[in-house]
Amino acid sequence: MKTEILTMLRETAGYVSGQALCGRFGVSRTAVWKVINSLKEEGYEIVSTPRKGYRLDHVPDIVSESELVSRMKTKRLGRQVVFLSETDSTNTQAKRLAEEGAPEGTLVVADMQTAGKGRRGRSWQQSPGTMVSMTLILKPAFAPDKASMLTLIAAHSVAGAIKAVTGLPAGIKWPNDIVIHGKKTVGILTEMSLSVEQDSIHYVVVGIGINVNIREFPEEISDMATSLYLECGRRISRAGLIAEVMERFEQDYGAFLQTEDLSGILEEYNAHLAGMDREVRVLDPAGEFTGISRGMNRSGQLLVEKEDGSVVHVYAGEVSVRGLYGYV
Amino acid sequence: MKTEILTMLRETAGYVSGQALCGRFGVSRTAVWKVINSLKEEGYEIVSTPRKGYRLDHVPDIVSESELVSRMKTKRLGRQVVFLSETDSTNTQAKRLAEEGAPEGTLVVADMQTAGKGRRGRSWQQSPGTMVSMTLILKPAFAPDKASMLTLIAAHSVAGAIKAVTGLPAGIKWPNDIVIHGKKTVGILTEMSLSVEQDSIHYVVVGIGINVNIREFPEEISDMATSLYLECGRRISRAGLIAEVMERFEQDYGAFLQTEDLSGILEEYNAHLAGMDREVRVLDPAGEFTGISRGMNRSGQLLVEKEDGSVVHVYAGEVSVRGLYGYV
Numbered sequence: 001m002k003t004e005i006l007t008m009l010r011e012t013a014g015y016v017s018g019q020a021l022c023g024r025f026g027v028s029r030t031a032v033w034k035v036i037n038s039l040k041e042e043g044y045e046i047v048s049t050p051r052k053g054y055r056l057d058h059v060p061d062i063v064s065e066s067e068l069v070s071r072m073k074t075k076r077l078g079r080q081v082v083f084l085s086e087t088d089s090t091n092t093q094a095k096r097l098a099e100e101g102a103p104e105g106t107l108v109v110a111d112m113q114t115a116g117k118g119r120r121g122r123s124w125q126q127s128p129g130t131m132v133s134m135t136l137i138l139k140p141a142f143a144p145d146k147a148s149m150l151t152l153i154a155a156h157s158v159a160g161a162i163k164a165v166t167g168l169p170a171g172i173k174w175p176n177d178i179v180i181h182g183k184k185t186v187g188i189l190t191e192m193s194l195s196v197e198q199d200s201i202h203y204v205v206v207g208i209g210i211n212v213n214i215r216e217f218p219e220e221i222s223d224m225a226t227s228l229y230l231e232c233g234r235r236i237s238r239a240g241l242i243a244e245v246m247e248r249f250e251q252d253y254g255a256f257l258q259t260e261d262l263s264g265i266l267e268e269y270n271a272h273l274a275g276m277d278r279e280v281r282v283l284d285p286a287g288e289f290t291g292i293s294r295g296m297n298r299s300g301q302l303l304v305e306k307e308d309g310s311v312v313h314v315y316a317g318e319v320s321v322r323g324l325y326g327y328v
Numbered sequence: 329m330k331t332e333i334l335t336m337l338r339e340t341a342g343y344v345s346g347q348a349l350c351g352r353f354g355v356s357r358t359a360v361w362k363v364i365n366s367l368k369e370e371g372y373e374i375v376s377t378p379r380k381g382y383r384l385d386h387v388p389d390i391v392s393e394s395e396l397v398s399r400m401k402t403k404r405l406g407r408q409v410v411f412l413s414e415t416d417s418t419n420t421q422a423k424r425l426a427e428e429g430a431p432e433g434t435l436v437v438a439d440m441q442t443a444g445k446g447r448r449g450r451s452w453q454q455s456p457g458t459m460v461s462m463t464l465i466l467k468p469a470f471a472p473d474k475a476s477m478l479t480l481i482a483a484h485s486v487a488g489a490i491k492a493v494t495g496l497p498a499g500i501k502w503p504n505d506i507v508i509h510g511k512k513t514v515g516i517l518t519e520m521s522l523s524v525e526q527d528s529i530h531y532v533v534v535g536i537g538i539n540v541n542i543r544e545f546p547e548e549i550s551d552m553a554t555s556l557y558l559e560c561g562r563r564i565s566r567a568g569l570i571a572e573v574m575e576r577f578e579q580d581y582g583a584f585l586q587t588e589d590l591s592g593i594l595e596e597y598n599a600h601l602a603g604m605d606r607e608v609r610v611l612d613p614a615g616e617f618t619g620i621s622r623g624m625n626r627s628g629q630l631l632v633e634k635e636d637g638s639v640v641h642v643y644a645g646e647v648s649v650r651g652l653y654g655y656v
Binding site for chain 1: 420423424427475476478479503504516517518519520521522523524525527530532644
């Protein structure tokens with residue numbers, strides 16, 4: 001009921017009468033009052049006026065199960081939210097839940113991670129409530145070798161959501177980072193459990209960490225990392241951003257399930273690609289080389305044109321983009 | 329201390345004096361007596377004779393942590409045993425332990441599984457203590473696409489162990505079943521957790537289920553399944569069999585880590601292969617065909633020679649062997 005009342009308050013410009021709420025849910029005025037009080041305790045500023053009812057004045061940057069579900073515009077994904085105020089890592093918790101049978105679409109969100117994992121194992125102490133730390137559980141029927149595309153899809157959805165919510169030019173650094181003005185703002189980490197003999201996926205967890213309202217980074221990484229707050233100068237609603245990411249991901253994921261390739265997002269992905277048609281340095285497992293990035297193909301490989309005109313399909317590895325101050 | 333005392337008793341043909349045990353472990357006679365008593369309670373028949381000491385007369389078919397560790401001849405694998413008298417499935421428990429950081433080599437053994445998983449999801453009600461249900465946790469550094477070879481290695485180790493312990497002609501039905509006289513006796517199920525972006529393995533669990541002392545199968549599967557007891561007419565020590573499997577697996581796994589292919593076990597694997605040089609029917613994902621099995625290659629593929637002389641490399645799928653009564 002709490003989620004529904006929150007949704008009604010949010011979707012109504014003026015007052016929602018207490019009577020209307022009682023009638024809608026078939027409960028007493030006291031029951032409604034209790035829910036309103038509990039929302040106030042969480043930080044929602046709700047005005048109660050006799051004979052008019054309740055009006056939502058200000059929604060703080062709350063991330064809770066009710067707040068998230070009341071904002072979610074998805075059909076299948078993110079309808080079940082597990083919110084944790086503090087956890088080791090949302091990927092670890094999501095994997096645990098998946099092992100215990102949590103269904104596809106379950107979303108784990110934490111206010112603070114104590115052991116968040118980055119691609120190169122880097123991490124720093126977070127303040128609670130300044131990041132989006134979320135992990136989505138998927139149970140796709142496609143073959144395990146397609147799973148790496150989920151990272152690319154997530155990068156596309158997140159870049160689009162950031163641009164829609166903040167107006168910032170979010171660039172995708174292939175395959176799984178998002179940068180703003182050359183600095184890392186988002187990390188994506190996909191993990192998978194599979195049956196080896198059947199070559200089938202048990203589950204995939206797609207973990208997304210977004211630096212949202214971080215005001216300061218440790219000096220040693222402030223050249224490399226930034227936050228949405230630092231780049232756009234205002235606090236961003238994390239719940240709103242999460243809902244936006246989920247809506248876009250559901251759409252992108254749906255397109256992928258149709259074709260099992262990235263053709264549905266390809267054009268927009270490459271429009272977001274950091275270093276498109278510019279010089280990049282590739283740290284391939286097989287060695288290092290430079291070339292001009294010609295974008296991703298629909299199988300998820302990055303195409304890099306070398307000086308002799310040949311085009312290398314990069315499957316994995318680090319790609320740095322040549323910028324004003326060297327490779328980033 | 330219990331494990332060590334058990335090992336000393338097992339390795340000594342006659343009596344072990346109480347004084348020797350006290351001296352060895354630096355404890356009182358009462359402490360030794362307590363351990364001996366606890367072993368007796370578990371079912372070990374230990375004779376105590378004044379002035380002579382203790383003698384182990386009979387070891388029942390006990391599977392416990394102490395019993396297993398005291399029999400283990402391995403160096404790295406199976407030195408840490410988690411014994412569960414009853415569990416859903418040892419693979420599920422092993423995955424949970426691996427997520428929580430259990431090290432490579434941890435072996436989960438259950439006296440009874442309530443939800444053991446077979447390759448095709450088949451299962452039946454087990455009686456406690458009649459099967460070997462074990463799962464080994466591995467954390468290899470090789471690439472995820474090599475993991476399917478662990479099933480083949482496990483099949484080789486188990487077939488060899490069964491032959492050594494029982495003398496029965498254990499045949500490997502590529503890739504992951506072991507049959508005796510055409511009936512399934514062992515199932516192997518390998519599962520893996522990996523990081524998609526890094527293309528690296530978090531852990532692999534290799535689950536092995538052996539029908540050891542089962543006296544009767546439900547009628548609907550008695551044509552397809554058998555047990556070591558039914559085939560050799562005597563009860564088999566499960567702990568001894570587990571130790572034998574682990575010793576062989578450690579060796580086979582070590583050889584694999586050297587070459588990252590199956591060359592170390594290839595000859596012996598093919599000597600155990602059910603249907604070698606005989607007609608087999610392949611239910612390939614791409615379709616069904618028959619041919620002559622020419623054995624596995626060192627990459628783990630089954631080579632099947634078709635009538636026109638061409639050789640198909642089978643990567644996955646069901647392979648049935650033509651027997652007296654049709655394909656098995």
